[in-house]
Amino acid sequence: MRLSIKKTLMLFSTLVLIMINQACGKLEDSKNSFYEETGNFVSSQKVSPTEEPLISSINNQIPQNKTIDYVIYNSDDIKYEDLNFIDENVYKAISEVNSSIDYYGTFENEDITDSESILEKYYRVVVGEETYINVDKDNENMEDDFRSINPNEYVYYQFDMDKDGFPELIVSDQQRYEYIFKYDTNNNDTMLISVIRTTSQLLGDNKISNWQSGVGLTYAYYELDNSGERKSEIRFYSASYYNNKMQQEDKVYMVGFPKDSKVIEEVWKTPHQNGKTEIYFDDLTETHYFKITEEQYNQLAKDLFESRKEAEENIKQVTYTFDELFGEFI
Numbered sequence: 001m002r003l004s005i006k007k008t009l010m011l012f013s014t015l016v017l018i019m020i021n022q023a024c025g026k027l028e029d030s031k032n033s034f035y036e037e038t039g040n041f042v043s044s045q046k047v048s049p050t051e052e053p054l055i056s057s058i059n060n061q062i063p064q065n066k067t068i069d070y071v072i073y074n075s076d077d078i079k080y081e082d083l084n085f086i087d088e089n090v091y092k093a094i095s096e097v098n099s100s101i102d103y104y105g106t107f108e109n110e111d112i113t114d115s116e117s118i119l120e121k122y123y124r125v126v127v128g129e130e131t132y133i134n135v136d137k138d139n140e141n142m143e144d145d146f147r148s149i150n151p152n153e154y155v156y157y158q159f160d161m162d163k164d165g166f167p168e169l170i171v172s173d174q175q176r177y178e179y180i181f182k183y184d185t186n187n188n189d190t191m192l193i194s195v196i197r198t199t200s201q202l203l204g205d206n207k208i209s210n211w212q213s214g215v216g217l218t219y220a221y222y223e224l225d226n227s228g229e230r231k232s233e234i235r236f237y238s239a240s241y242y243n244n245k246m247q248q249e250d251k252v253y254m255v256g257f258p259k260d261s262k263v264i265e266e267v268w269k270t271p272h273q274n275g276k277t278e279i280y281f282d283d284l285t286e287t288h289y290f291k292i293t294e295e296q297y298n299q300l301a302k303d304l305f306e307s308r309k310e311a312e313e314n315i316k317q318v319t320y321t322f323d324e325l326f327g328e329f330i
Helices: 002-038 088-099 115-126 262-269 294-318 322-329
Strands: 070-074 155-159 168-172 177-184 189-197 200-204 207-213 217-224 230-243 248-258 277-282 287-292
Touching (some): 088 262, 115 189, 115 322, 155 322, 189 207, 217 294, 230 287, 248 262, 248 294, 287 294
Parallel strands (some): 070 277
Antiparallel strands (some): 168 177, 177 189, 200 207, 207 217, 217 230, 230 248, 248 287, 277 287
């Protein structure tokens, strides 16, 4: 009898524990349901309900304010022509950054310190008698490496890009690449600091522009530092398309900045007038693009286009053939 009572008590205790666990489970489910309903989610973005949510479409690299005034679309999400135009406040912020960029460079090659001895060092690299040190982080492809194959057929530019009193040498194979060499006077080494496409244009000093065609036309601008890193980068994009609403050919204009640009951080802080600012993120170039009007495009890109035109003439004074530049060493 006593054994039966003991078993009954154990069975009763087990049932009580089961009922308590079930109740806790329902409470946890209710708690999760509450968070899902009240979480800070945003249309077209998968934002975690944290105190400071992050934008998932740019790999959680840029913190977002609690008040979300912009939407970032990946290239697969939307066509650029379907974006809304940026409002006046955002355009003003971009315009101020653009105005701070000096697009106009110079090609200084007179009174360069110790120019002849450095020129001889460059000559030895060009003809393959000496090696160089590749410090270009973006140039990891062996195809881009400089090889002295037909130095007599190359075009050479020599001027002081970084205004340190010593000349840099740019070697163009006139087909695919241009190689930018700098002489390290401290270690007596010739360094390859950057490799650019022949579609690029030297604007003087450390300023470079390039263009790329395809679906649309892109003009880019940036500045090189001594290690070959790009600074002050900005892109201008335009493309024709058929406007179904208007039933006629139309054109879209955009301005873009790299994902790690300080300009993007400033745009996040800019108060918006008309709803959310829509941003197009190009995965290939890792660039954030903003849709602007044709008038705004012309205003922003005016100095770049004028600088490109002036550089076409000014660079002629520092352009050489192999014999003209290295004749005394042959």
